[in-house]
Each structure stands twice: as structure tokens, then as C-alpha cells.
Amino acid sequence: MMVETPPPTDAALCLRDVTKTYVLGADKVHALRGISLDIARNEYVAIMGPSGSGKSTLMHVIGCLDVPTSGSYWLESQMVAKMSESQLAEIRNRRIGFVFQTFNLIPRANIFHNVELPLVYGGMRKSERRALAETAIERVGLAERMRHKPNELSGGQRQRVAIARALVYNPSIILADEPTGNLDSKTGDEIMALFDELHAAGQTVILVTHEEYIAGHALREIRLRDGAIESDVMTRGQRRV
Amino acid sequence: MRWAIDLGESFQIALSALRANRARGALTTLGIIIGIVAVVLTMTAANGLQNKFRQTFSAVGADVIYVSRMPWIIMNDFFLYRNRPHIELRQADLLEQKLRGRAIVNPQVGGSHDLKYRSETMDGVTIIGTTEKQILVTSTQPESGRFIMASDVSHKTGVCVIGTDVRKGLFGTENPVNKKIKIGWNVFRVVGVMEKQGGSFLGGPNFDRQVYVPITSYVKAFGGARGHLDVDVAIKAPTQEAVGELEFEVIGEMRKIRSLRPSERDDFSINKLDTLTGTFNRMMGVVLLVGLIVTSISLFVGGVGVMNIMFVSVTERTREIGIRKAIGAKRRSILFQFLFESCAICLMGGVIGIVLAVILTAVINAVLMPASVSLPILALAVSVSVLVGTVAGFVPAYKGAKLDPIEALRYE
16 A cells, blocks of 8 residues: 655646556557656746657546556646546546647637637636636637637637637636647747747646647656656756757 | 436437437337327227217116117017017007106107108108107207197197207208208198207217107197007106116016017117117227227337337447446346337337327317327326336346446447
8 A cells, every 4th residue: 555645736747657558459558657747837848758668648548538457646736536537527527628739629610619618618608618718718819819710710710719719718727739740830930939928927737749849848757768757857848949 | 316316317328329310210200109099099989989979878867777679789589579579659658657766767668750841851850759858868959949748749739849959950050940851741830949959979860950840749640540659658766876777667668568478578679878888988999999909009119119219229239338347337237228229219109199199189079070199198108108108118228237347348
């Protein structure tokens, strides 16, 4: 019986000896082998690694889309690893803002509805939702496109919408998976600039990427190899031209 | 409240999904439409039959026993009753004496004859010879003029009371009272018209196409060879509860009057409203059963169709389910989303079915029998639609709800 070391109180998230093993046919795949790390509030972290390193799995665990096979995970002092699916859904709703490579917007709904959706699932009234959603949309500079549908927007604009949706509930962490992967370099820069702004305004941002260039925006780089942390360094957030 | 907002979202999704795939939704509902039409028509038919039955046989009375030679309802066993001796007027009189004071006894004779008034004729009309007690035994009254009186019976007067169909057929809009008509070769004077009784119930006797005459006048006019007149005796009990005992007594007396030995079976029949009701209920049972079978089969087929479409719908939206779960939708939200969609499809089919059924009911009402779609029937149709939607949509919706968000997000 392992003694759980209490998490540092100013941590946004805290992983202790997290493993994730899953069964593939007759084999066992050890995607994560004993990951321990702390991420404090308002940190700007990039998680890097080649394919097979476990970075996607780590992202899923951090994002509460998956539960660790063993180990502990505290998200803002809440013990998340043992929660039920229903509780995890609530965590994903309030505490985590996802930004995906492929935007993942609801195609049949307009921008406003896409952004307010987390609030809907959170049970918020219409009047309250309106204020928060509009604020988030304005924050990413898309106020005049509020009633448009995703297919009427460019890639960069869609990603902005996704970011607005991620922000709308004021989450503990923004979790971005290859956020510029489907964008051209100029648009990608604009999006990264947005992330930089959000971080500067106090948000905790975690990027998952294999691009050095993108990771360079962050202030801390965690590299994974074969399911374990290979290195964890503070960088100076140099932007490569 | 949180719950309600969730439901609202699910409802909206369902509506937009339907709008997006109108043709698909419409085809799927065909089975549902047929099923709902079947449900509504079955219920309205059953209702209509019941109303018609009550309307037509309101004259029969639940507290009346009829002693007849034959049972009212004869299927294939006619040969059993063919050789029974007729009930004679003399026997009816004896019975009346025995039961005097305890029950009202009204003997009747009948036959089919042709009527003539001026140039109008009506063939094969049932003529019933009866006494003044007729209107005491049944609950029908003349709507104009008067009925037969005791003095008519004792004096064998040539008066008659005609049914509404006879009045229409012979007199049209003319007032028939005090006019003379010919029944067979005999002249009778019309003294009254019976109130309308609702025609014939699915091929049974038409109570409006009848003429009542005093029983003694009938015997005088059509008596002919003795013993060939078939007498029916209507006996009205003082209360409905007394009918059972009365029946026993009547059987006992009749057996004595007709000199039956204890070992011999009854050579007459006791007919009651119950008998008719029994047959009617059997008929109703058949209608309901057929309706139920058609309904079940079509609803089943419809339900399978809906389930199929819902599986497609869930698969199509796998990615979307993953997205919704990632931003915080719980399993039950996804479940409701798809349950709403399948219920919406079924409700749409249900509404179309109801509209169709209402039209068909109006047709039935005009042609066959009084029928109408009542509110409880509508509620039933709607409930059935929703039920089928819920049951058919459940498995696909559940599968959708249980999708792993990570897998779902990867789905192309």
C-alpha cells in the first residue's frame, strides 16, 4: 500500500507513478510506465515525443478521457483517477478545455451554439450562457461570425472557435493536441500567438506536439520516450522564425 | 433544472437531425404509420360496434326473458331445433296465469307479409302480433299516435303501429296516423308510429321495418291452420336481480305446460339480452384480435426499421458523440439525444397515421356505423408511437452512449 504524497497546493495538476497498460490481442501494451510530474498554475508546457512514446495516452489521461491503470492523478487537488465516468464527464466539462488538431466542431450547429455547448452540458441557464459564450467568442476575435456555421469559416477561424469553446467555462487547463497540424504556417502562427496571449493572461496551457517549432512557444518541455519521461526542462520560450 | 436543459439540447439535436434527413425519416415511418392507423381503426371500430349494438338492442331490455321455439342465434345446428313443436297461444296464456302478479307476460306472434298503401308497396315486412304489454316489456315508445290498447286485443280491432322505416317507405313525409294500409289481404288502420331504433345490426333483424298489430287480430287475419303460428313469450321481471330466479320458474312452468318428462330436454329456448351480448362480445373479440395482430406486426416491422435507421444515425455521428463526450456530455445525454430522435421519427409517423385514421374513420362513419376518434384513442395512438420509438431506439442509443470517446474521436 503506497503512501500517497499530498499534492503541492498550487499545482494545476499532479501525476504520481501513473501507468497505463492495455491489452491488444494477446499482448499487453505498456503505454505509460510510471509517469510522475507536477504542473503548476499558469505554466506553459509542451509535451513532446515520437509516435509510440505515449504522449497521446498521457494527453488522454490528463484530459480525463482515459483512466490510469495505476497511480494517482490530482487535478487541482481533486483525486481524479478513481472517479466514475459520470464524474469524469463533469471534470471534462468544467475543468478541461480541449483543442484538437482537427478542430472537432459540431457541423450542423452555428458558432455560438458550438461555443456554448459545454455550458449546456453543465446545466447553465440560457441567459447566463449567452454572456459567457459571447465573451469567449469576442476573446478570440470572431464576434461578427457568431451565427455562421463551421463550414463557412476558414481553418484558422475554426480553430479559434475551438479555442473559444475550450475557454468558455474558465477551465483549469487548456489541452491542445497538435493545434496547428491542419493549418498553414501563417495561420498556425496566429493561433500560437493566441495561445501565448492566453497564457500571458493567466491560463495554464499544455501543448502536445511533435513539432519543435510549436513546442518552442512553451516555457517548459517534457519529452517522453517509450512511456516514460526522458527529460523535463524549463526553456526560455524562444520563438523560432 | 440542469436535467431539463440537457433534455432541451437533446430535443434540438433530434429535430435538426430529422430535418436533415427528411426522406429517410419518412420512409422509415411507413411501418409506424400503418401500425398507428391499425391501432386507431381497431379502437374506433370496436367503439363503433359497441355503440351500434347498444343503440340497436336498447329495446331488448336486460330484465326480460324471451321464451321461444328457437334460440336467437343459430349457427350450424339448425337441425337440432327443427323438430321442436311450436309454442301455442294457449300455452302462453297458461304461463301468463301462472306468473300473474309476479311478472309481466307478453305473448307475441310474427310473420312476414307484404304491405300496401295506395300505390306504395313494401314486401317481406315483419308483422308482430302483440298485446298492450309490449311497451312495458321493451323500453320503446311510439313517437306519434298511440300504441295498441287492451281493448284492441280483446276486440280484435284492425289497428296497427308502424316502424319508422315502414313510414318512410309507404308514406314518405305524409302523416300516417288514421290512414288505412293493407297487410297481406287485410286492411288495418295506422294508429301510431314507433320511435326509431337504429336499423339493423350487421344483418340482424331491422327493428324499424316492423308493424305491430293486436295479437288476436293477427290470429284472426293470418291464423290459418292451427298450430302453425310461432308464439314467443316475453316475460319482464320486476327487477333485474329477479331475472335469474324467474328464469328457473319459467323453465319449470313451461316444461309442465308442454308435458315434458324429467328426462327429456327442453323443447323450447330461453333467450336473453345476455345471449346477444355474449355473441357480440365474441364478435368484438375477433375484431380486436385481428386489429391487434395487424397492429403488432406493422408496429414490429416499423420498429425494426426505426432501429435500423438509428444504428445508421449513431454510426454517422460517431465523431460527434466523441466530441460531445470530450466537452462534458454524460452518457445519459447521448442516450437521450438518440432516444429523442427515434421517438421523434415515430411520433411523426404516428401523427401521419392518426390523420389517415381520422379520414378513414369518417368514411366508416358515413357508410357502416357510427364511429369517431375519441380523445382517449388519440392519446393511445400517441403513447404507442412514443413507446415504439423508445423501445426501437434504445439499443442503438445505448450503444452510442457507451462509445469510448477516444475511439469515437478517431473515427473517420
